[in-house]
Amino acid sequence: MSTHHTHLCLVSAQATPNLLPVLDETWRPRKVVLACSAQMKHAAAALRSVIQPKCPGTQVEMLELPDAYDYAALSEAFLSYLADHSDDDIALNVTGGTKLMAVAAQEVFRAEGKPVFYVNVESDQVLTIGASATSQPLRAKLRVHEMLRAHGYTVTTQDRPQVSRELRDLTARLIDHVSSAGRALGTLNALARAARDDPTLRVEMTPAQYDSRSLSDIIALFAEAQLLRQAGQVLVFKNEESRFFVNGGWLESHVYETLQSLRAQHESLTDVAMGVRVGFGSPDARAGNARDKNEIDVAFLYRNTLHLIECKTANLAQTGKGDDSKATEALYKMESLLKLGGLRTKGMVVDYRGQLSQSESDRQRAAEAHIAIVSGAGLKDLRGTIGRLWLSRSEGSSERPSP
Numbered sequence: 001m002s003t004h005h006t007h008l009c010l011v012s013a014q015a016t017p018n019l020l021p022v023l024d025e026t027w028r029p030r031k032v033v034l035a036c037s038a039q040m041k042h043a044a045a046a047l048r049s050v051i052q053p054k055c056p057g058t059q060v061e062m063l064e065l066p067d068a069y070d071y072a073a074l075s076e077a078f079l080s081y082l083a084d085h086s087d088d089d090i091a092l093n094v095t096g097g098t099k100l101m102a103v104a105a106q107e108v109f110r111a112e113g114k115p116v117f118y119v120n121v122e123s124d125q126v127l128t129i130g131a132s133a134t135s136q137p138l139r140a141k142l143r144v145h146e147m148l149r150a151h152g153y154t155v156t157t158q159d160r161p162q163v164s165r166e167l168r169d170l171t172a173r174l175i176d177h178v179s180s181a182g183r184a185l186g187t188l189n190a191l192a193r194a195a196r197d198d199p200t201l202r203v204e205m206t207p208a209q210y211d212s213r214s215l216s217d218i219i220a221l222f223a224e225a226q227l228l229r230q231a232g233q234v235l236v237f238k239n240e241e242s243r244f245f246v247n248g249g250w251l252e253s254h255v256y257e258t259l260q261s262l263r264a265q266h267e268s269l270t271d272v273a274m275g276v277r278v279g280f281g282s283p284d285a286r287a288g289n290a291r292d293k294n295e296i297d298v299a300f301l302y303r304n305t306l307h308l309i310e311c312k313t314a315n316l317a318q319t320g321k322g323d324d325s326k327a328t329e330a331l332y333k334m335e336s337l338l339k340l341g342g343l344r345t346k347g348m349v350v351d352y353r354g355q356l357s358q359s360e361s362d363r364q365r366a367a368e369a370h371i372a373i374v375s376g377a378g379l380k381d382l383r384g385t386i387g388r389l390w391l392s393r394s395e396g397s398s399e400r401p402s403p
Helices: 016-023 038-054 071-084 099-111 144-150 167-176 180-195 213-224 240-264 325-336 360-368 376-390
Strands: 006-010 032-035 059-064 090-093 117-121 125-129 135-137 155-157 202-203 228-231 235-237 271-277 294-302 305-312 348-351 370-376
Touching: 006 016, 006 240, 016 038, 016 090, 016 117, 016 144, 032 038, 032 071, 038 059, 038 144, 071 099, 090 099, 099 117, 135 144, 144 155, 144 271, 144 294, 144 305, 167 180, 167 202, 167 213, 167 240, 180 202, 180 213, 180 235, 180 240, 180 348, 180 376, 228 240, 235 240, 240 294, 240 305, 240 376, 294 325, 305 325, 325 348, 325 360, 325 370, 348 376, 360 370, 370 376
Parallel strands: 006 032, 006 090, 032 059, 090 117, 305 348, 348 370
Antiparallel strands: 117 125, 125 135, 155 271, 202 235, 228 235, 271 294, 294 305
């Protein structure tokens, strides 16, 4: 299947189908024309913000379309463009846009004898449309920050964490004792959170906390790993990184490393990131200036589909900021995050203390929103759970991802 000089793409809120053929070296055109209505200018700008740095030799142009639901006007716009570029090798990517936009564009291109193709994002394949229909796999692999940026968000990601063997051993012990350590660990979480507001990263325990044997045992584990020290009723954290690790960062690191270990078996698992900060501003804005910032604990891409994981070590049975429990708030947050990477984005909440799965209403809400829950003792087989839920057993090109 030959490479075409120009791809005319129909812009919609779903960025991936327009992006993958452009990033694939086998399919990469020399020019991309982003055909968009007034409502989709922001989405077109987001696509351009990813294409230009990834494909520096590819020219990106905008084609402004009239009302996306005016068939006659759309047909005229596509006819005029082809007439102005009659000698160019132009192919239509018909995957995006409104249905009426796609029908108008396809009929114009077929009438003019121009090639048309469709991107099947479920199988990462390009399908040519016409008498000699063929298919070809796409090899382009997106990164987490590129997927989010292509959907119009500004992104910064945390550097890959350096986790020592001692910290891995500590994390393993916490997971082995998940049924008994939860309450004390929740108390230590709260203390670490309170220390964030002190310039010296110090926090004082109450007499009851100081006298708690279970809390003392948990503190001793973190002190042995040199993340904190105890002086009477005062805890002093080594530095901000250590305080963050104690305050639940250890679970994020565990999930991150679990996913990294799966990459060797699954070549379609192409990127893993943690501490992803997302801003809802212009794709050309700096992340620090974007508004409505949110943070994703761990994110990864499998078959160019975004997967998001929230990690919770706190007491989710407690009341949150309103009348809802923290468990319900965690689900609300994941529901909002699922909108970040397109319709196929998947989500999971990893709840160390297992309280999220205890509420029938929360379980039902999670099921309705297609949010997976891993709770309590389920963390002992997190690797297997992620594999069963989200990763295909083989990496053949014809295989479809797990539901």
